[in-house]
Structure formats: C-alpha cells, structure tokens
Amino acid sequence: MAQRPNLLFIMSDDHAAHAMGCGGNAQVRTPALDRLASEGVYFENNFCQMPICTASRQCILTGKLPHSIDVPFLFSALSDGEYTLAHHLRGQGYDTVSIGKMHFNSSLHHGFRVRIDEAEHCAWLRNRPRRPLPEGMRVQPEWKPFEDPASVWLNSETLPVPFYDDEMQGTYFAQRAAEYLQSVGNEPFALWLSFYE
Numbered sequence: 032m033a034q035r036p037n038l039l040f041i042m043s044d045d046h047a048a049h050a051m052g053c054g055g056n057a058q059v060r061t062p063a064l065d066r067l068a069s070e071g072v073y074f075e076n077n078f079c080q081m082p083i084c085t086a087s088r089q090c091i092l093t094g095k096l097p098h099s100i101d102v103p104f105l106f107s108a109l110s111d112g113e114y115t116l117a118h119h120l121r122g123q124g125y126d127t128v129s130i131g132k133m134h135f136n137s138s139l140h141h142g143f144r145v146r147i148d149e150a151e152h153c154a155w156l157r158n159r160p161r162r163p164l165p166e167g168m169r170v171q172p173e174w175k176p177f178e179d180p181a182s183v184w185l186n187s188e189t190l191p192v193p194f195y196d197d198e199m200q201g202t203y204f205a206q207r208a209a210e211y212l213q214s215v216g217n218e219p220f221a222l223w224l225s226f227y228e
Contacts (some may be wrong), residue, residue, distance in 0.1 A: 038125070041067070043228065044084060044132060048075075085134040088225075091118055092133075092141065095137040108136040117142030120221045130212055131204040131225035143223070145211075152203045164193060200228045 043065075048054035051061045052069035076190045080090040085105050088099040097103050100113055117127040121142050129143040164170065171186050171191035172179075182188075190204045196202055208224045 035123075035125075035219040037215075037219055039071075040225075041224045042088070042132070042223075042225040044226060048077075066166045067223070082129070084132075085136065088132075088134050098172050106136055109135075109139070109141060109220075111139055113140075117221065117223070119191060124219065126215070126220040127223075128220065129223045129225070130208050130211070131221070131223075132184070132227045133225060145202070147207050149200070149208075149227070152200050156198060159198075161198070162195060199228070203227045 043119065049056050050059060051064050051068075052059055053061070053073060079087050081087055081097045082102070083097075083105055084102075086102050087091040089095075089102045089109050089181060090097060093100055093109075093113050094186055095113075100176070102108065118127070118141070121127045121144065127143045128147075129140070130144040130145075130147045133146070133148060134142075134185055135141060142197055169188075169190055171188075171190040172183060174184050176184075192199070204224065204226060208222060211220075
C-alpha cells in the first residue's frame with residue numbers, strides 16, 4: 032500500500048486569505064505560512080457557507096450545510112450523531128488530533144482521538160506561576176460576550192492583552208502541536224490546529 036500523506040489543517044479565527052503573502056498581500060510578511068502554502072496544498076477558491084464561525088467550522092468538518100446539521104447559531108452544538116471528516120480519517124487508520132478552537136460547544140470529540148482546547152489552556156495557566164505585568168500598564172479587559180460594546184471586543188484602544196507571549200493561548204496550542212508532531216511514528220496523522228486569535 033502506498034504511504035498515505037499526513038494532513039495538517041491550520042485555521043485561525045477571522046483570518047482572511049488576503050491577510051497573507053501567499054494570498055496576494057504585498058504588505059504583510061508571513062514567511063512561514065507562505066512556505067507552507069508553497070510546499071503543501073493551498074486552496075484559493077473557498078467559500079464560507081455562513082458568516083458565523085461555529086457553523087462554518089462544522090460545515091467544513093461534516094461537509095454539510097448549517098441547516099442540515101442544525102448548527103445555525105454561534106452557541107449551537109454539533110450533534111453526537113454527525114459523521115465528521117475526523118471519523119472518516121480515523122476509520123482509514125489516521126491518528127486524529129484536534130488542538131485549539133473547534134467550537135463544538137460541548138465536550139464531545141467528534142472523531143478526534145485527542146482534543147485540546149480552551150479548557151486545557153486555562154487549566155495549564157492555573158497550574159503555573161504568573162509573572163506580574165509592569166506596574167500601571169493598561170491592558171485590554173477580559174471580554175464579556177454580548178455584554179461589552181464592540182469597541183472592547185475589537186480593542187479600539189489597541190491595548191495589549193494581559194499575558195506574556197509564552198502564556199498566550201495561541202502559543203500554548205502551537206507548542207502542543209509541535210510536541211505532537213515530534214512524537215508521531217509511522218502511522219499517518221490528521222492534525223487540526225486552530226487558533227482563536
């Protein structure tokens with residue numbers, strides 16, 4: 032049997048193709064993403080089935096439209112009965128791992144053998160000493176969805192977040208992905224790496 036390719040899916044929230052060099056933007060500098068695009072498969076003609084991240088992510092994972100999987104809203108949960116790409120790949124002998132934002136809105140794994148998300152990052156943060164931020168430094172407040180005005184969510188004051196880089200959620204997810212990639216053996220893998228930032 033021919034060796035099957037390893038699969039690495041990278042998603043970032045609200046990150047349009049035009050925000051990368053490989054997407055045609057001459058101003059931004061995204062060398063790592065540009066290199067991945069040149070050495071892998073870069074999809075140039077993708078279309079969003081719904082302008083809500085939960086529904087969009089579940090459409091990609093199931094291959095179905097939002098109304099057919101009953102995920103039309105931000106807080107809709109994907110049903111346990113839905114067959115996903117992860118289920119299919121796992122059935123084909125792939126090790127399926129999800130690290131980062133999936134927006135399942137439940138604790139279900141939906142075909143992923145391993146699932147690391149926001150809860151794991153929060154637990155990791157609680158178990159490590161926090162370095163104090165510089166005294167008097169103004170930082171972006173914690174966003175309270177559907178309570179705070181858009182100016183807080185969109186950080187109109189361009190305030191830094193109250194974390195050091197090594198404490199950031201994206202850094203945590205990238206480190207877990209790197210650890211996973213360093214540990215894989217001969218079995219083909221499908222790693223879904225998804226960032227909130």
